[in-house]
Amino acid sequence: MGIEPWEVLDSKYLHERARVDICRVNGKTIEPVMLEFGTWVTIVAITKNKEVVLVRQYRHGVQKILLELPGGGVHQEETPLEAAKRELLEETGYTSDTFVQTGIVSPNPCNHNNQAVSFLALNAEKISEQNLDDTEEIQVSLKPLEEAVQWIKSGELLQSLHVSAFFFALSYMGFLD
């Protein structure tokens, strides 16, 4: 017997971006909550001095201030590459002459409908100040690449999307060969 998609008996919105689907699975009814988002981007930006550009911000799911990678949502008129360039510049003031798309992952294929595109930005340089949204509070922090790798290995980069982006970046740079 093959694996079948779940039969959706009914579907309703609980809130903007949050939907509950009433599903029939093997004769049982389940009610998973689905989150709807557009495409996201994550950027591993590495400066000419081999430092990774990181951002510190509050994450309400875990209610902690975390050190993470820059990233954000793709706007309607943008490509993921354009969004990656814009988000890196807005959140950190850095830009790069070399953006490489390194991978695509799902934040969580069980309950997120979207995908996140990972980029590596080489030779990153600071060209401006931050340009943050009204609800963003972000501090920029640099970490030497080798130190960043050890930091991620130790599990301190908490967000799985960002560990994945680092996996793809390290793979592109030949660390996994």
Place this chain on the structure above:
Amino acid sequence: MGIEPWEVLDSKYLHERARVDICRVNGKTIEPVMLEFGTWVTIVAITKNKEVVLVRQYRHGVQKILLELPGGGVHQEETPLEAAKRELLEETGYTSDTFVQTGIVSPNPCNHNNQAVSFLALNAEKISEQNLDDTEEIQVSLKPLEEAVQWIKSGELLQSLHVSAFFFALSYMGFLD
């Protein structure tokens, strides 16, 4: 000025496991939806023949049948290690004499409150048939380790939680040294 946690003005449940928080951030009001889960586990199980034990199942968020790592939720009376052993055995029929905890990540620190513990199970052996929940339909599939690494590098292991678990497993096995 330091980074501050968001002020929660009000909070209400939309559904089991789904909560909306009315938050005040820099004078603006936002209403993020939060998903509440217990701890999860993810297992990179590698057989004596250096094959990775994978599972194929339907994921309703992306509405696709995906090839992924085994994993699941930690029961109330369990440790993450006990849950990892149980989930691997239930979903695949495999067990191992060597489980190593390799890392902890957040599925998404923006909207999930929980953490996922990654395990590496070495010398995995099939000792029984699957023992699935009523709503689970899972097919087991083996992939040689080197092939699995290439498969993940190419972005085909879609779930970021699982790419992260692989990152930690490869790091533990010395691939990143």
